[in-house]
Amino acid sequence: MANKRLLGAYAHPDDEQGVSGLMHKYASEGVDVTLVCATRGEAGEIAPGVDATPENLGQVREAELRCAAEKIGVNNVYLFDYRDSGMLGTPENNDPRAFWQANLFEVTEKLVRLIRRHKPHVITTFDANGGYGHPDHIQIHRAALMAYFVAGDPRAYPDQITREDLQPWTVSKLYWGAFPRSRFERYAELARRAGIDLGVPMQEFLKRAMPDEIITTKIDVAQYVELKLNALFCHASQMNPNSIFNRIPPEIRREGMQVETLVRAESRVVVPPELETDLFAGINDHAEI
C-alpha cells in the first residue's frame, strides 16, 4: 500500500476539476488517489453540438469522468449510483432516487467502506454550502464529514468489520475546496478591463466565494495547467461556450488555474500555523496506522 493516500468525495462528474491539479501532483508522486462520485450528473445541461440526450447523459458523463480520472492519474474511481438532484428548487430534487433524498447514514456507510478499504490520510470534499449551494454538493459534504468522524470507530457499521473483513481507519485530515474571493475579483476586474461583461453569474460567485483569510492551504499546480485543461476537456457535455468559465479569456483562466486553494476543516495531526502548501503536512510518511 502506498505510504500516502488521498480520497476525494464529490457529487458529479466534473466536480473533481477543482482538485485535478493536486490529485495529479500527488498521484505523480506515488500517492494512492481515490475519487468518489455520488451521481452520474444526469441533470446537467447538455452543451450544444454534443451527442447526448437527457436519457443517456448519465452514461456519457460517466465516460467523461473516467476519461478525466485517467488523465489525472486517479488510481480508484467509484460511483455511488444516486441520481443527480439538479439545482436547488427544481423538480429533480424530489425524485426518490435523487442524492438529495438519500439516507445520510446509507451514504456515510458507503463512504466509510471505501475509507476502510483504501485508508486515506486526507479527504477533500465541498464546504457546507456545497461551493455554490448545489444540494448534491451539500449532501456529499455532510456524508464526508460524518465519515471523517466515524470511520475509525468500530461501533460504526460493524458489519463491515465482521462480514467484509475491513478494519476501522482514522483519517488524519479533512479539507474543503475554497474559491478565494480575490480570485473572482481579479477575474471580474480583468474581464471589465477587456470589455467583457460577466454579468449576474459573476456577482453570484463573488457573493459565495470565501474570504481569503479563511484559506489555510494553497497547492501550487502551475506546472499542471495543461493537464488540468486536458482533463477538463474530457467533460465535453458540460462545455457550454456561453458558460461564465468559457467567457473568461483563456490567459486569465490559466492564471486562475495555477493554484488550488482549500480550507483545512479538521485535523488530527499537529499542523503548522502558517499557510500550508502540502495536504500531507504533519502526516508521518511511514504511518501505517
Ligand SMILES: [Zn+2]
Ligand atoms: Zn457538481
